[in-house]
Amino acid sequence: MTAIVLLEARGLAIRFGGVVAADGVDLDVLEGEKLAIIGPNGAGKTTFLNIATGYLKPQAGTVKFLGKEITAHRPRDITRFGIARAFQIPQLFLDHTVIENLLIAAAGHSGRTTLMRSLHDLPERSEMESLLDLVSIRDVADRKAGELPEGKRKLVDIAVALALKPRLLLMDEPTSGVASSEKFAIMDILVAALEKQRVTSVFVEHDMDMVTRYADRVAVWSAGKIQISGPPAEVLADPVVREQVIGI
Amino acid sequence: MAGRSSALTWTLAAVVVAAGVIPILIPSMATLVVLILAKGIVVLGIIILLQAGQVSFGHAMFFAAGAYTAGFWGKYLGVGDLVVYLVVGTVFATILGLLVGLFVVRYREIFFGMLNLAFSMVLWSLLEKMFHLTNGADGMRVPRPTVFGMAFSPENFQYVLLYLTLTIAIVATFVVQRFLESPTGNMLRAIKSNETRLEYLGVSARRILLIGYVISAALGGIGGVLVAVAQQIATPEFAYWTKSGEFVFIAILGGVGNAMGAFAGSAVFELVRFYASAQLANSWQLILGVVLIAIILFAPNGLIGLWKRQRAARDES
Incomplete structure (x- = not known):
């Protein structure tokens, strides 16, 4: 059985300037997998996410999503x-409550920009509340995002991304800035949520414990190229x- | 919670009744109250843009667009109807808002503010220089219009204008408050807090800002028609940058978190101007300046913020 290639970078x-972030990177993301990208600091892992989401335009090469070229498109497209x-640093609407952050995302996704209906009365509200349950942050639904500790904000940030019902979720160090005692708990919640929603995921990671425990496949990004990719046990050995x- | 919202309803009702009744007891106040309400309607538009963190120093252009609609009508088409002025003035300001908006929503903060200012000064100089069309600096007289086809005596007209303005102000406040609570209104606030994330939700921040901008231009046009009719004249000063500054001033004075702030600010501004200019002919700006400094230092959320804070303190004790 061959899995569908969701994202194809060539x-x-x-x-x-003088720093080479990518120099002939080829990388496929297969539907349903959890792919970790590891590599030395400054190797260009975040740059890859920026290119794949249209924030940066590569000087050469193409990115296809489900066979359709997306290289020159804008992030919103x-x-x-x-x-x-x-x-990596949660990007939230800090003056809005957690549930409002999700509702704004839901409105953005559905294109429901009605002018006279309250945000809180959107039909997606109950769906967004279950999403809060899914990532275990229902308890802070009515708190302002700006008041939350970093760990919670990370989960809100991911919940906002999931509110868009993506096929592919790109995450930049989902557990950085989180106390190490909480890392596994957060990742357990996150992976369960991704599996439940059948979202394919790519995450840039520094922590090898995270990679071993949660990734199906790991790709090593170093010196502007993907050096090797495969099952974590094999690659990390x-x-x-x-x-x-x-x-080491 | 219920106690507070009913308190708000009662306060609003009291303000509306005061605006409607005081001019009957003191007829000389009627025009002043119309000015307060009409400028408050314009300031609602400023408050919309402030949600996105953007300050327009050129909104007087839409105010002037509304005012000159009435002026042109009077000069070229004869005495018109106030309702027609309002409709045509609003449509005209809306179209102007869309055209200017397509340019300015590409910019943020100081560039947004200054570009608005530049557009408004272009309009000001056109109104001033195209003498044969606009009567230049003398402005255009706005003869007393009919209302729904009925002609009124000057005494009655001022009350008709007052109650029509009051009705428009109430409707506009309600509509703006609803808009600010809508998904689009919330996205407008999201532009202020995190535009990058908004784009990553698949939303065009420019489009959202344009929607807010066009609504605020329409409100500017409505206010312009009402002020020109109340003062029976439209002059290039209506488009001048100090007029734009006045609207921003009123917004900050009243408080930008709530549509009601527009009218609280406008009432204080016009009353201070009215009485201070009677007492201190040439230095009333000084008094307004002191009032603004006091507000910024002691009540950064404006008069409405001050009122809310007092209520909260009373609820706790």
Whole structure:
């Protein structure tokens, strides 16, 4: 059985001044998988997310989503195609409550920009409340996003992305900035939510425990290329990867 | 919660009754109350844009567009009807708002503010220089219009204008408050807090800002028609940057978090101007300046914020 290729990057190249972030990156994301991207700091992992969501335009190469070229599209178009993004630093509407953040996302997704109906009366409200349940943040539904601790904000950020009902979710270090005691708890919640919603996910990660435990496949991004990809146990046992990326 | 919202309803009712009754007891106040309400309607538009964190220093252009609709009608088509002025003035301001808006919503903050100012000054100089069309700096007289086809004596007309303005103000406040609570209104606030995330929700921030901008231009046009009719004249000063500044001033004075702030600010502004200019002919701006500094220092959420804070303190004790 061959899985559908959701996202297909070919020959991506981009440099910032003298820094080469990508120099011929080829990477496929298969439907249903949880792909981790690891690599040294500054290797260009976040740049990949920026290119895949249209925030940056590569100097060479193409990105296709479900066979359709998306390289030159803007973030809002790519979002509409079905790619959502969660950020390393949560990007929320801090003056709005948590449920309002999700409702705004739902309104953006449905294109329901009616002028005379209250945001709180949107038909998606109960659906958004179950999404809060799914990521275990129902208790803070009516708190302002700006008042929440970082760990909760991360979950809200991911819930906002899931409110868009994406086929592919790109996450940038979903557990960075979270106390290490909470990391596994947050990832458990997150992975369960992704599986329940059948969302394919890519996450950039530094923590090898996270990769081993949660990824189906891992790709190593180093020196502007994907050096190796495969099941975590295999890749993380590779001597070159151990030396250059993990640092042992 | 219920106690507070009913208190708000009663306060609103009291304000509406006061606006409607005081001019009957003191007829000389009728025009002043019309000015307060009409400018409040314009300021509602400023408050909409402030939700997105954008300040327009050129909204007087839409105010002037409404006012000159009445002026042109009087000069070229004879005495018209107030309702027609309102409809045509609003449509005209809306179209102007759409055209200017398509340019300015690409910019933010100081660039947004200054570009608006530039557009309004272009309109001001056109009104001033195209003498043969607009009577230049003398302005255009706005003869007393009919209302729904009926002609009124000057005494009766001022009350007709007052109650019509009051009705429009109530409807406009309700509509703007609903709009601000709608998904689009919330997206407008989201532009202020995180435009990047908004784009990553598949939403065009420019389109949202344009919707807000066009609504605010329409409100500017309505206010312009009403003020020109109340003062029976439209002059280029209506489009001048100090007029735009006045609207922003009133918005900050009243408080930008709530549609009611527009009218609270407008009432204080016009009353201070009315009495201060009677007492201190040339230095009433000084008094307004002191009032604004006091508001910014002691009540950054404006008069409405001050009122809410007092209520909250009373509820707790």
